[in-house]
Amino acid sequence: MNGLPGLYATVMKAAVQTQFQYRTANYAYMLGMVAEPVVYLVVWSAVAESRGGSVGGITAGEFAAYYIVWTLVRNMNIVLTPYAWEDRIQQGELSGMLLRPVHPIHYDLAFFAGWKVVVVLLWIPIALVLSVAFRPTFDISALEAVVFLVAIWGAYLIRSLLLWALGMITFWTTRVSAIYDVYFTAELLLSGRLVPLALLPAWAGGLADWLPFKYTFGYPIEVLAGSLSTRELLTGLALQAVWIGFGAALVAAVWRVGIRRYGAVGS
Amino acid sequence: MDIEVDGLRKTFRVPRREAGLRASLRSLVRRTTTEVVAVDAVSFSVEPGEVVGFLGPNGAGKTTTLKMLSGLLFPGSGTVRVLGHVPSRREHDFLRRITLVMGNRNQLQWDLPALDSYEMNRAIYRIPAPDFRRVRDELVELLDLGDQVRKPVRQLSLGERMKAEIVGALLHSPQVLFLDEPTIGLDVTMQKRIRAFLAEYNSRHGATVLLTSHYMADVQALCKRVVVIDAGRILYDGSLRTLSARYSQRQTITATVADRAGLAGLGELVSVDGDRVTLRVDKERSAAVVAALLGHGVTDLTIEDPPVEDVIEQVFAS
The missing domain is CATH 3.30.70 (Alpha-Beta Plaits)
Structure with a gap:
């Protein structure tokens, strides 16, 4: 296989090999990753029970379904963080990447995509254990399953592109943790990560509709664990495509300016 | 000419402040910067197949020049052409024909055997599989790497890692090699091995080489011509023998x-x-x-x- 597909296949393979080098670390990582949704799940299940079986129309079984799918979507959302950019520039790794006849984003997209293969394999037993413990309510149609498979990769692309663009602020300054923190906090609240979007106040839910975060978390989760209409399923995919286009344009624009800055200042 | 440099200049603006708390507070309000000239009116050219030593003390401007020649830095002024390309445009055709080896930087995947990183380079440079295998095996043999390429890179010694890095940097058979301290930190035997390899590679492939090194043995073994630079300016450009006679x-x-x-x-x-x-x-x-x-x-x-x-x-x- 040649060209970009060949590059993606090779880098993904390397990512899988790299991750398999650290099997124990992978399981420890996954267990750590599961801790967060289990806390949410236990809290919301308790609240649902105390309110006669549901909160805002969501039953304990639906909460369980939501947070079990959450664990997979969260792992699909692991991408190169802005913090890694600082290292990349300080250690001269970016210079090495710039000497190659391929845009560095392809390497990152391929590497983290390859990682997902390992993550999904590790996720299956964890999802089974959570299912036995929390008894989720699933009602999945064929269309929902297909849309979900597309939507999790859409979510991956949106988050990759937006965090890549954010990470490139490092071209100008390496002290940008505060900016990253604002992004991550907004994402936590308005994506469906902390709480299902249906439970947010109307104004916050309306705001979330206009931001990209929902399409990286809440939307793909609800495709499988919620009850979206066919129209809502397909509109969600279309809006993911819009955000991917926006992210790609943003990366291209910031890269063009940032790389001139890097070329002027060096590392 | 493979490399043509004319009136090359590069300056950096660096923040400057005195030590102490008061100076820290003052710099919050008013930042003072100084312009540092890293490379100043540098001109030279290198013919195809030539091996040129680029010498100078630390901070002389050697690495800055190499970075401009390989397209990592934009020149402040002046012109650079390498293989007919303007390096700062970083055209793919240009990048496929050059390599930059920096003795203190790693390009190989740390957790994987070097062979896997080589596979990645094959995909990146789109090297046809038969050519890739032939070049890889030739380089591994020339550098006497043997089974070291099957060990995770993190388990290799410094010298083995450097040899593995050099193989990775040459898999796409570049025409122009920029080598920045390729033997830094290596023991004498390993330095000799790499020197012999570079000489052999140059004679086999007719590659053009611009080499910086603080080890004069590298320069004596490989370069008939040297360019001496200090404080960003060229002090001497000519044969090593004439340098001795003149100075x-x-x-x-x-x-x-x-x-x-x-x-x-x-x-x-x-x-x-x-x-x-x-x-x-x-x-x-x-x-x-x-x-x-x-x-x-x-x-x-x-x-x-x-x-x-x-x-x-x-x-x-x-």
Whole structure:
């Protein structure tokens, strides 16, 4: 296989090999990753029970379904963080990447995509254990399953592109943790990560509709664990495509300016 | 010409402040910066297949120049062309024909055997599989890497890692090699091995090489021509032999003599070890001193130019 597909296949393979080098670390990582949704799940299940079986129309079984799918979507959302950019520039790794006849984003997209293969394999037993413990309510149609498979990769692309663009602020300054923190906090609240979007106040839910975060978390989760209409399923995919286009344009624009800055200042 | 550099200049603006809390507070309000000239009006060219040593002390502007030649830095002013390309445009066709090896930087995947990183380079540079295998096997054999390429890179010694890095950097058969301290931190045996490899690679492939190194042995073994740079400016560009002739006014004469009386008058007496004496004399007086030594019962005699390190030091001091 040649060209970009060949590059993606090779880098993904390397990512899988790299991750398999650290099997124990992978399981420890996954267990750590599961801790967060289990806390949410236990809290919301308790609240649902105390309110006669549901909160805002969501039953304990639906909460369980939501947070079990959450664990997979969260792992699909692991991408190169802005913090890694600082290292990349300080250690001269970016210079090495710039000497190659391929845009560095392809390497990152391929590497983290390859990682997902390992993550999904590790996720299956964890999802089974959570299912036995929390008894989720699933009602999945064929269309929902297909849309979900597309939507999790859409979510991956949106988050990759937006965090890549954010990470490139490092071209100008390496002290940008505060900016990253604002992004991550907004994402936590308005994506469906902390709480299902249906439970947010109307104004916050309306705001979330206009931001990209929902399409990286809440939307793909609800495709499988919620009850979206066919129209809502397909509109969600279309809006993911819009955000991917926006992210790609943003990366291209910031890269063009940032790389001139890097070329002027060096590392 | 493979490399053409004309009037190249690069400046950096660096923040500057005094030590202490008061200076820290002041810098919050008013930041002072200084313009540092890293490379200043540098011009030279390199012909295809030539191996040129790029010499200078730390901070002379060598690495900055190499980065501009490989497209990592935009020149402040002046022009650079490498293989007919403007490097800062980083066109893919240009990047496929050059390589930059930095002795203190790693390009290989840390957790994987080098062979897997080589596969990645094959995909990145779109090298046809048969060519890739032929070049990889040739390089691995030339550098005597053997099974080391099957171990995770993190488990290799510094020297093994450097050799593996060099293989990775040459898999796409670049025409122009920029080598920035390729033997830094390596033991003498490993330095020799890499030197021999580079010489062999150059003669086999006719590659153009621009090499920086603080080890003069690298330069002597590989480069007929050197460019000496200091404080961003070129001080000398020419053959290594001429450099010695121009900047070194003295020679060292070592002789085994029967009669040591009156030798001090012939030149600077550096050492006396039994019947073996070492004298330092002005070059134009060498012949006369040798003739005089014959009268002292000479049984063995050598005349040497000073080490290149001393000559280079002389260039910087001049």
